[in-house]
Amino acid sequence: MIAATYSIPAILVFATSALLILGGAIGVISVANPVHAAICLITTLFGVAVAFIAQQADFLAAVQIIVYAGAIVVLFLFVIMFLGVDQKFHVSAEPLVGQRAFAVAGVVVTVGGLITLMASSHWVSGATSVSGSPLDTGNGNVKQLGTAVFTTYLYAFEVTSALLIIAVVGAVLLARRERASTNEEVDA
Amino acid sequence: MNVPAAWYLVLAALLFGVGAFGVLTRRSALIMFMCIELMLNAVNLTFVTFSRTLGDIGGQASVFFVMVVAAAEVTVGLGIVVAVFRRRNSTSVDELSELKG
Structure with a gap:
């Protein structure tokens, strides 16, 4: 069926x-x-x-x-x-008493709520979006996605470049050994 | 005809639940990061499903940005894991209990 x-x-x-x-x-x-x-x-x-x-x-x-x-x-x-x-x-170690049971309960409630929400809602019966550009249902959407990212979401795209720079600098700072201080100690 | 959007949404909800369970129960910081990736992917799947149903490219653009943020998050997070491992010789989050009163 x-x-x-x-x-x-x-x-x-x-x-x-x-x-x-x-x-x-x-x-x-x-x-x-x-x-x-x-x-x-x-x-x-x-x-x-x-x-x-x-x-x-x-x-x-x-x-x-x-x-x-x-x-x-x-x-x-x-x-x-x-x-x-x-x-x-x-895997089986459980330092906190009842942690696994609480985790199961929380996840079941969350997922059950989500599934109930999705099952009881009529998402697809509404009209298609009027704010964004409509989705091509042809072969490939690279051009459409590129247009959206570089026009509608241009500021967000620029902010992500700053985010990536910050992430790279932060990772370098975090993972670097403190060489300078040890050298000073050796010299002194 | 493609399968209804609700199937993919339920699949994404289950994936999110599995990821959340992993974050809540696993002790290794590395596994917890992997479970956060699972949750992010569940959200991405939801975005793409709604993008198809509503015929709006904005959902796919959101997935694009979620991927960028996820990459940045993994970079900094694994840097923190490496820094903590140098000091503690362990990646278990149970070892990090200095702030306990």
Whole structure:
């Protein structure tokens, strides 16, 4: 009955992305080794990219693979290897009494509320947006996204460049060893 | 015809819940950062889904900016993890209890 309403390929793509996303996410929170968690994170990010492609966000899917799975996860792996913390953590250790039970309760309430909200709302029955430019439903939307980012959201785009500079300087300051002070001590 | 938007929204809600559970229960700061990435990706998936349903490119532009902020956040966060590891020789957040009264 579902297959009669929606096309089989769309359902298959959704099932694939859901499997990748949820399997990877559960792997991230359940495996003991941080390296394995990073590999599971790649699975989730790939699943999200599949969902992006299925919803006409081609450019974002490419960025998702290149920036997230390529750069951010490699950064995670670099820090894991650099610190040498790729031994197992005790997943079952629970220093705070009842922490896990409270976490389960909070997450169930939040997700249950979200799903109830989504199920009881009629998001798609309204008119399409009048504020932004309408979405092309053709092949690719790179041009459209570029136009939006460099016209409507130009100030936000410029602010992100400042944010990235601040982040780079902050990371360098945080991760740098205090060489100058030790040299002074040696000289004195 | 594509599957309804509610399917993707429910999937994003579940992904957000899994990420939130990981942040609340895991002790390693690195795993907590990965779980924050999961939550950010859930929000991105919601943005793209609404962008498709409402036919507005603004949702995808928002995802673009979320990705930039996520990259900056990971850079600074991992810098903090490295700095803390130098001092404590551990990435467990339970070790960071100086401010406890």
